[in-house]
Each structure stands twice: as structure tokens, then as C-alpha cells.
Amino acid sequence: MCDKGRKILHVDLDAFFVSVEQVRNPELWGRPVVVGGEPGARGVVACASYEARAYGIYAGMPLTRAYRLCPHAIFLKGSFPRYRDASARFIAILADFTPQLEPTGLDEAYLDLTGFEPIYGPTSEAALSMKQRIKGEIGVTASIGIGPSKLVAKIASDLAKPDGLVEVAPGEERLFLAPLAIARLPCVGSKTEQLLKRLGVTTVGELADLSAPLLRARLGSMGDALYRYARGIDERGVETPLAAKSISRETTFIGDTLDYPFLKATLRYLSERVGAELRREGKRTRCITLKLRYADFDTITRSRTLKWAINADQAIFDVGVALLGRALWQRRQLVRLIGIGVSSLIGEERQLSLLDSSMECWERLDRVIDRLRHRYGFTAIQRGQTLPLKDAFPTFFELYGCN
Numbered sequence: 001m002c003d004k005g006r007k008i009l010h011v012d013l014d015a016f017f018v019s020v021e022q023v024r025n026p027e028l029w030g031r032p033v034v035v036g037g038e039p040g041a042r043g044v045v046a047c048a049s050y051e052a053r054a055y056g057i058y059a060g061m062p063l064t065r066a067y068r069l070c071p072h073a074i075f076l077k078g079s080f081p082r083y084r085d086a087s088a089r090f091i092a093i094l095a096d097f098t099p100q101l102e103p104t105g106l107d108e109a110y111l112d113l114t115g116f117e118p119i120y121g122p123t124s125e126a127a128l129s130m131k132q133r134i135k136g137e138i139g140v141t142a143s144i145g146i147g148p149s150k151l152v153a154k155i156a157s158d159l160a161k162p163d164g165l166v167e168v169a170p171g172e173e174r175l176f177l178a179p180l181a182i183a184r185l186p187c188v189g190s191k192t193e194q195l196l197k198r199l200g201v202t203t204v205g206e207l208a209d210l211s212a213p214l215l216r217a218r219l220g221s222m223g224d225a226l227y228r229y230a231r232g233i234d235e236r237g238v239e240t241p242l243a244a245k246s247i248s249r250e251t252t253f254i255g256d257t258l259d260y261p262f263l264k265a266t267l268r269y270l271s272e273r274v275g276a277e278l279r280r281e282g283k284r285t286r287c288i289t290l291k292l293r294y295a296d297f298d299t300i301t302r303s304r305t306l307k308w309a310i311n312a313d314q315a316i317f318d319v320g321v322a323l324l325g326r327a328l329w330q331r332r333q334l335v336r337l338i339g340i341g342v343s344s345l346i347g348e349e350r351q352l353s354l355l356d357s358s359m360e361c362w363e364r365l366d367r368v369i370d371r372l373r374h375r376y377g378f379t380a381i382q383r384g385q386t387l388p389l390k391d392a393f394p395t396f397f398e399l400y401g402c403n
């Protein structure tokens with residue numbers, strides 16, 4: 001993985017939470033803005049605009065202190081669902097460029113574009129069109145670092161902020177890093193920084209002049225890592241987090257309900273939707289999550305992890321019903337929304353030798369129905385357990401055809 005020709009990108013949105021707020025309310029542009037809470041509230045700054053940073057405000061600082069530094073800043077509570085939505089759109093744009101994608105936060109990700117030059121031209125061109133799409137479709141700016149390793153790409157994107165692009169060519173890593181403060185390197189916290197300072201080291205270049213045995217003697221295994229990092233050597237690859245993916249379906253009722261057969265039938269319908277998508281993607285799941293929103297908007301999720309990975313509608317439904325039964329037993333209140341999701345996804349490698357024969361039957365039946373539905377539409381086939389829906393609401397499938 002350490003081949004010199006790697007083209008690793010680190011893409012990082014600038015002042016993400018604040019930028020999303022500025023897109024919603026253009027009056028916030030160019031002003032000191034702090035997302036995290038009201039100035040008097042407990043808690044810390046989640047994100048500060050560059051104008052607020054000029055006053056010494058940074059993420060993680062207590063809000064009260066931020067207020068003392070800049071009382072005329074605009075303090076916003078922020079909205080996590082809003083940032084999550086923007087993040088999903090951001091990741092979707094990146095995924096258009098390559099599946100070799102590793103999100104490392106809501107607003108940043110590594111990509112491996114090695115070997116893509118014949119398609120995109122120079123990597124920097126691809127990075128520029130990425131920046132353009134992010135700006136055009138989400139309205140926020142991104143900074144991108146390109147380098148032969150994750151370490152170099154990350155530091156390059158930091159230096160590119162805001163709205164910049166920095167590329168480090170293979171062979172130039174050491175030169176690029178040399179003038180930087182050692183705190184720029186990952187794993188250099190304040191303790192390591194002090195220790196290195198006592199050795200007379202303040203820049204990465206000075207660190208690179210120290211021998212491997214000396215660093216090892218002073219810092220143990222971290223000394224080995226620093227010896228490599230000072231030269232820009234970092235063999236980690238971009239890792240696509242398959243397991244992080246999830247599939248879910250949910251539906252909000254027109255009227256809040258506690259009708260158990262109806263809730264169960266809805267859950268069956270949603271389980272079939274989730275199961276169909278799972279099989280279409282060639283995946284199995286080991287974790288099933290039920291979501292309920294009560295009439296008072298209180299929302300709960302209940303999950304169960306399975307011993308074996310499954311993808312049969314019946315298996316998803318069985319776990320969902322068990323979770324539903326327990327949730328309603330704990331709290332009998334009208335339900336406004338019900339949903340079911342699967343996560344911890346793995347490839348569809350056969351595990352049937354481990355499963356019982358009834359599960360094998362279910363899976364075979366699912367595949368037959370998948371084929372028919374593929375041909376005639378999802379609602380062309382109705383399975384027995386969703387019959388209460390048809391009786392209660394003849395147009396249910398039209399209403400809740402939640403694709």
C-alpha cells in the first residue's frame with residue numbers, strides 16, 4: 001500500500017455547521033457566528049465562523065468564554081438533523097467520484113483516486129470539480145489536500161483552509177512537512193510536544209533530523225511512528241466502511257394509533273421493503289433496529305444484534321415484532337411513526353449451513369417474490385401478514401408506498 005504513486009485526497013468542509021446556517025440565512029455571511037447554543041447556556045462551541053475565530057473562539061471552548069471574547073457574535077443553537085442531511089449530500093457527491101471513500105466525520109472524508117487519471121485527468125482537476133459540485137449543490141466550501149498518503153493529504157487540506165486546494169507531489173513529502181510545527185502531526189498532543197521541545201525540536205524538519213534509535217529511546221513505539229510521520233510515510237489505506245451502511249424504512253400514520261394488528265402489519269410491510277433492498281444490494285444484516293415515535297413526538301429506537309447475518313423478510317419482521325411488543329409493554333401510548341432498519345451489513349456469503357432449514361425456505365420464497373415484484377411492481381404481491389392494512393385502508397399501499 002505504500003506505493004509512491006498513490007493519489008489520496010482529504011476533503012474537509014470549511015466551518016461546516018456555520019456554513020450550513022449561512023446558506024439558510026445569508027445575513028450571517030461575513031459575521032462572527034457561533035453554533036453550539038445561547039451565549040448564557042452551558043456547553044461548548046460546536047463550530048465558529050472564520051470571523052469568530054479571529055476573536056480567538058474555537059470549537060470546544062465553553063460558550064460563556066466565547067461570549068466574553070466576542071459579545072456581538074451571533075450565537076445559534078444549530079440543528080443536528082440539518083447537518084446530517086447536508087453531510088449525506090456531501091458524501092453522495094464524493095461517492096460519484098469513487099467508491100474508494102472513507103468518511104471520517106460529518107464533514108470530512110478520505111478518497112483514493114489512484115489510477116483515475118485516464119478518467120478524470122489530473123487529480124487536481126477532479127478535486128476542483130468536486131469543490132465546484134459541493135459549492136453548487138450544498139452551498140458550502142470545501143478544502144482539499146492531495147498527497148501520496150493519508151497523513152500528507154490531511155495536513156495539506158488543513159493548510160488549504162478555507163476553500164483551498166493543496167497538492168503534494170510524491171517525493172516532496174519531507175520538504176512539504178519540514179517547516180510545519182510538530183503539533184500538526186497526528187498523535188502529537190501537548191505532552192509529546194513538550195517532550196520534543198526539550199529535545200530542541202519545534203518543527204517537523206527538526207524532528208526528521210533525529211535518529212530512529214533516539215526517538216525510540218525517548219518515546220517508545222510512538223517514536224517509531226513519529227520517525228515515519230516526519231518523512232510523510234503513512235501506509236494506511238482508504239478503508240470503505242461497509243459495516244457503517246444501513247437500510248431503513250419508516251412511515252408516519254395519518255392518525256396516531258395503538259391498534260396492534262395494524263402496527264404489526266405495517267411493520268411487516270416495512271420489513272419486506274427493507275428485506276428487498278438488502279437482497280438487491282447482495283447484503284445480510286446482523287443488527288435490526290425498531291423506531292417508534294409517540295404522539296407526543298418522543299422518539300425511541302430499540303436494537304437487537306443477531307448471532308447470524310440474515311436477509312429474510314421473516315427474520316427482520318420477527319425481531320421487529322419482538323422489539324415492538326416490548327416497547328409497547330413498557331409504554332402504552334399512541335404511536336405516530338413506526339420504522340425498521342438494518343445495519344452491520346456484510347456481503348451475502350452463504351451462511352445457510354449455519355441457519356435452520358425454515359430460514360432457508362423463507363429466503364427461497366423471498367427471492368421468488370423479489371423476482372415477481374421486480375416485474376410487476378412491489379404492490380402487485382401482498383403477503384398474508386400485511387392483510388390488515390388492506391382491510392383497514394384499501395389505499396394503504398398508495399398512501400405509504402415509501403420508496
Ligand SMILES: [Mg+2]
Nearest residue numbers: 012013014107
Ligand atoms: Mg471541517
